[in-house]
Amino acid sequence: MLLDFIINKYQQRQLRNLLQRPRCKRIDNWEKVKTIxxxxxxxxxxxxxxxHRFITAQESHGKEIYLIGWQAKDYQIDYIFSHTKTTIxxxxxxxxxxxxxxxxxxxxxxxxxxxxxxxxxxxxxxxxKYITAASDANIKVGYTNTESDEDEGLMDMYDLxxxxxxxxDFKDYIEQIVKYLMMIQKKETSVS
Numbered sequence: 001m002l003l004d005f006i007i008n009k010y011q012q013r014q015l016r017n018l019l020q021r022p023r024c025k026r027i028d029n030w031e032k033v034k035t036i037x038x039x040x041x042x043x044x045x046x047x048x049x050x051x052h053r054f055i056t057a058q059e060s061h062g063k064e065i066y067l068i069g070w071q072a073k074d075y076q077i078d079y080i081f082s083h084t085k086t087t088i089x090x091x092x093x094x095x096x097x098x099x100x101x102x103x104x105x106x107x108x109x110x111x112x113x114x115x116x117x118x119x120x121x122x123x124x125x126x127x128x129k130y131i132t133a134a135s136d137a138n139i140k141v142g143y144t145n146t147e148s149d150e151d152e153g154l155m156d157m158y159d160l161x162x163x164x165x166x167x168x169d170f171k172d173y174i175e176q177i178v179k180y181l182m183m184i185q186k187k188e189t190s191v192s
Contacts, residue, residue, distance in 0.1 A: 010098050011126050015154050018133035025159055026138040028115060030181035035064045037114040039131045041121050042071035042088065045079040050170045051120075055083055068109040070127040089127070099126055110134045116141065118177060122168060123152040133157040141177055143168045 036058060040051060055065045066085045071077070073092035081088060087109050089095070094105045114137040121128030123144060132140050142158035147165045155161060162176050 007098055011100070011130070012154055014100065015126075015129055015133050015157065018130070019154075019156055023136065024138070027159075027184055028138065028181070029184040030178050033063060033115040033181070035112070035114045035116075036066070037109065037112075037117040037135055037137060038065060038067050039117065039119045039121060039128050040067065040069045041125070041127075042069045042075060042077060045077075047170065048079055048081070052082065054170075054174055066109060066112065066114070068106065068131055070121070070125075100130070106131060106134065110136070113137070115139070116177075116181075118174070119143070119158070120168070120170060120173065123148070123155070124150055129154065129157055143173055 038051070038055075040047075051067070055067075058065055064085070065083070066087075067081075067083060068087045068089065069081075071088055071090050073090070087106065089101060089105055094102055096102060109131065114135060117132055117135050117137040117140045119125075119128040119132045119140070119142040123129075123142070128142070132142065139159045140157055141160045141162065142155065144152055144155060144161050144163050145165070145167065146163050160177075160180065162173055162180075164173075
């Protein structure tokens with residue numbers, strides 16, 4: 001459809017504009033990570049429970065976690081988001097006709113600096129990429145499905161892309177991120 005094509009081209013241009021902004025990239029050992037931004041798509045209670053377990057485990061180690069989620073207009077939830085640092089963006093109310101977040105909707109998430117941003121959305125996903133690109137973080141992580149027939153589009157906003165051959169498994173994905181960042185030497189490593 002022509003309208004979808006135009007919207008997609010506009011969104012890709014917005015991503016490229018965000019990626020032009022200068023930023024300092026740095027990879028730290030997982031133990032040094034203190035602030036985490038997690039981007040997700042609102043799903044069923046089981047998925048939220050996995051996310052919540054991750055949050056609880058990290059907070060018990062002194063890390064601060066901020067969440068931002070995208071909820072499809074027709075998706076009904078039957079649970080409560082029990083984490084106070086969670087922003088939910090509703091497709092029906094919080095986005096323009098071109099698919100961009102309305103002014104002020106994402107500010108509480110993107111106005112802070114993170115040691116790491118973790119995008120847990122399934123690609124292709126404009127929301128996950130947009131929030132990742134708009135956020136200030138030392139390192140930005142995303143997932144790519146190497147077996148997917150769908151074009152995942154622009155992936156340049158990710159400093160680290162975890163690759164898999166199937167739909168992302170949240171628990172495995174998070175474990176891979178922690179594993180790789182635990183291998184980073186204790187001294188800070190800068191990336192250009």
